[in-house]
Amino acid sequence: MLFHYHFWTPYVEETEKFYIEQGFTVHQRIGRHEGEFQSFHPPLDWEDFREKQIAFRIIEVKKGSVNITFGLGKKPMFDHIGFLVSQQQHDEICTRAEEMGWKTDPGERRTFIGTPFEFRVELQTHRDAIDEGNADFARIDHMKISTPEFGLEEKLTQLLGREDIKIASVTDEDVMLKEVTMWGMSEDSTDPNGVLILQR
Template sequence: MLFHYHYWTPYLEETELFYRKLGFRVTQRIGKENGEFQTFSPPLDWNDFRNRKIVFRIIELKKGAINITFGYGKRIRFDHIGFLLGDEEYHQICQQATQQNWNVEEGERRTFLYSPCKWKVELQTNMDAIDDVNGVSIEGMNVVGNNVDILIKILGEKMTPLTIQAGDDFRVEEVRFSTVCPNVILDPNGVNLLGVER
């Protein structure tokens, strides 16, 4: 299941507020202050730390079967998409990625696949990455990127919700949610969000 996307952005507070207005809840904020990583998660809000020099590494929001993360970047830059998988699917996709010469970086909580051509894909098997598998979900996503054929070989039928347009600048242009938003709206990072009926 396609469940996740991550951005680097200078518009942290604006992005958080935007998605909170769509019903997402903040589950964590981790940032570096005075050289040390600390948490600034709820119940803290922006009024508690807005004027401090914190470089946020990750802000995570969840709603239903959707998980969105972003961190501070000097410019807007899309980082990766993520799939929530069962153990068998996970091992199959890792094997296919290795066969296509992608770097597979297994971590304690998640695994990343790195392509030679800018694609980065997160594989997640922990159900606590989302709130509710039966809740609102990502129904589709339009992505710009290159070497699509290799991605298709690796993801197989998991590619179904992705529409990919060839291009060198790896980015997401549109995300289709099941009933999160009533019509097309633009998030602070230039991504079109569209609510669709299941």
């Protein structure tokens, strides 16, 4: 299941505010402050730490089956998309990635696969990555990604071993997540990083 995307952005507070207004809930905030990584999770809000000049490594928001993360960057930069898979699917996808010559980077909680399209694919097997109790309330229907390389749909179909990958591509010199169509949105809107969020 396509459930996730991640950005680096200079608009960290604005991005959090945008998604909260779309009905998302903040689940974690981790950032570097005074040389050390610290947590600033809810119930803390921006009024509690705005003046501390925190370099946020990750802020995670969830709504139903949608999980979005973002961290501080010099400019909006699309990093990766994520699929929630079973352990068997995970292992099969990693095998295909190796056969395709794509690097896999397994971690304790997730695996990243490098692609020639200048973004990564995350494989997540832990169901707590989504709001399980409201999994049908909001979910990603499909995405549109721009990339200078041709053949994204074909390669992702090969990697995932399925035809319905829910991702379309457009050719552009910049790699960017252009559009995300979601169930559970009340209106079309554009996030602070230029991602068009469309209701399904």
